[in-house]
Amino acid sequence: MLHYKTYELDDPEAPWVVFVHGAGGSSSIWFMQIKEFIRHFNVLLVDLRGHGKSKSIVVPKDKHYYDFGDVTRDILEVLDTLNIQKAHFIGISLGTIIIRNLSEIAPGRVTSMIMGGAIIRLNVRAKVLVTLGNMFKRFVPYMWLYSFFAWIIMPSERHKRSRLLFVNEAKKVAQKEFMRWFTLTYEITPLLKYFEEKDTAIPTLYLMGDEDHMFLPAVRYIITKHTNSWLEVIGNSGHVCNVDQPKEFNSRAIHFLKSMSSVTSTEESVVRLAAC
Structure with missing residues (x-):
């Protein structure tokens, strides 16, 4: 099972918020969110398989690789262990794809989603990077590849802290x-195409940095097609907006989650009254 850490409030009615990091990172990338979020919510942090303190998962000899179903079910296993029936989910970068996939596999477990630095579609530059990575991954040290990708996605001096954080985590x-x-x-490409075509209607807030030039345009487009989806752009921020501008990220995310929790509580009250 994945390594995880929880922070629980005394309030039995407090909703859960689950944080999902991206590839190469770990739950430590949320260190600037924890203090604020545990004031209002129960919090669950997970390290994806082979990341942070989570061990690699043994895969069948005839497989040798992971798919998004594998890494998504890992999170559901943790939820089942903790008896968390439903939660808000917050992801960053590739973690947003995992959360979106979870909403397909188990939609009843997802109250709302916050997608930070969301990957909705791969543009030409991203596709070229992926192709080059697959061509050279067995010949070039993987940290060279990861560092190069991090620099392409987060090129500005203002993104240096985010870039170094992810590179240092990837070394582990x-x-x-x-x-x-x-x-x-x-x-990724066929999965993202499917996600674009299918609207879950689950309340979703996209939090994107205004300098996330590789992925922001696709998010601007997707919110025009999907219901219950909103975009908020954070200034002076790149792809990893929760690190570049943590105060703005926290404020906007918490405001959204509180509004969603309020709506959920009202709906549950209506259902109980109707049952009476």
Whole structure:
């Protein structure tokens, strides 16, 4: 099972918020969110398989790789262990794809989603990067690849803290594990196309940095097609907006979650009254 950490309030009615990091990171990337969020919510932090304090998962000999179903079910296993029936989910970068996939596998477990630095579609530059990565991944040290990708996605001096954080976390991931995760890139394009075509109608807030030029345009488009989806752009921020501008990220995310929790409580009260 994945390594996880929880922070619980005394209030038995307090909703749960689950944080999901991106590839190469760990739950430590949320260190600037924890203090604020535990004032209002129960919080669950997970380290994805092979990341942070989570061990690599043994895969069948005939498989040798992971798919998004595998890494998504890992999170559901933790929820089942903790008896968390429903929660708000917050993701960053590739973690947003995992959350979106979870909303397909178990939609009844998702109250709302906050997508930070959301990956909705791969533009031409991103596709070229993925192709080059797959061509050279067995010949070039994986940290060279990861550092290069981090610089392309977060090129500004203002993104340096985010870039270094992710690179330093990625150093803790074994090369074999990195290869398994990189195979997910083969699955991304058709999966994202499916997500674009299918609207879950689950309340979703996209929090994007105004300098996230690789992924922001696709999010601007997707919110025009999907119901119950909103975009808020954070100034002076890149792809990893929860690190670049933590105060803005926290304020907007908490405001959204409180409004969603309020709506959920009202709906549950109506259902109880109707049952009476």
